Amino acid sequence: MSGHRSRYSEETIRKRFRDKARQALFVLCMVTLMLGICACGDASSSEAASGGASDQSAKASGESYDAPDFKGSSFHEGDASSGAGASIDTSKVSDGYVAVSASSSSRLKFQVIKGEDTYNYDIDSGGDPSVFPLQCGNGTYQFRVMENITGSKYAELYSTSADVSLSDEFQPFLRPSDYVDYAKDSACVKKAAEISAKAGSAMDVVSGVYDYITKGVTYDTDKAKTVESGYLPAPDETMKSGKGICFDYASLAAAMLRSQGIPTKVIFGYVAPDDLYHAWNMFYTKETGWVTVDYKVSGDSWNRLDLTFAAGGADSDFIGDGSHYSDVYFY
Secondary structure, eight states, X not given: OOOOOOOSOHHHHHXXXXXXXXHHHHHHHHHHHHHHHHHHHHHHHHHIIIIIHHHHHHHHXXXXXXXXXXXXXXXXXXXXXXXTTEEEEOTTGGGTEEEEEEBOSSOEEEEEEEXXXXXXXXXXXXXXXXXXXXXXXSEEEEEEEEEEEETTEXXXXXXXXXXXXXXXXXXXXXXXXXXXXXXXXXXXXXXXXXXXXXXXXXXXXXXXXXXXXXXXXXXXXXXXXXXOTTOOOOHHHHHHHTEEOHHHHHHHHHHHHHHTTOOXXXXXXXXXXXXXXXXXXEEEESSOEEEETTEEEOTTEEEEEOHHHXXXXXXXXXXXXXXXXXXEEEO
16 A cells, blocks of 8 residues: 555644644543453453464464564665755665755755655754655655745755665565664564564564553653654653653554564554544554454455554454544555
8 A cells, every 4th residue: 555645734734633632632531431441351361362372373383473684774875866965865765765864054854755645754954864765656756855944934955856666565664764763673673573483473473562562551641742743753762661652652563563574554644533633553464363352454455553542442343444544644
């Protein structure tokens, strides 16, 4: 699935995120009140039925999940095209990402454009590199470094283009980026590897990561009230603190699953019926199986995973067929 057409600006989305933080808290509280008793009563049995059953099945069959080699991403200065203090590296577009570095005394943004789809990102004006996915599939992309000139107005500082032919459609969702920031030696990657080592299949890995995050990370109500524009998660910090907002949940899940070779998207959009701005995941597996005892996924397709609401006690019925989720941006 490629990125959908951008219907809202990044600035509008971030503003709506802050404006709807309290609404998100209300929804989480209601979900917990309605389902908390059932969730608490079934916690131990669910764990045994999902994680325990998976382990026993894997041991009985003698199968084990063989995670592929780690797929990284980085800025290659020697391969970048440069001008006006900006450098854009398109040398790895077949691997599903573009990298950029720029320096300016003004605020900078980076645009990734393909057809009618435009993604706008904040980038560091001190030259620290950034990596972003090519989530819109194959085709011609335009990349623009934009410099703030006054107020909310930006002018192009430097641009280039590239014809992208991905080595496969999953590449953009198997690697680190600014929105899913991790490295081979990250704590979250090591934890994911521990889960993977005990797994008999990709579905066992998804189930283990689901279980770990929903039990180990709680919703940070104070952070939701004060989050600022341009915020980016740090998966290791989310894991260490045991707290986070929906973006943190989604980024941590994507980091852990991607590091074990499971394609995972971070998605921003809206949840009906209250038009709640939210972040969640979609993951891909060729297997059909169970994430929890009441959450079955389809094989050879993308499946929705909402760990924020799951941590609050919601089950698969809350996600349903996904018809009340409106996908806007994919990362």
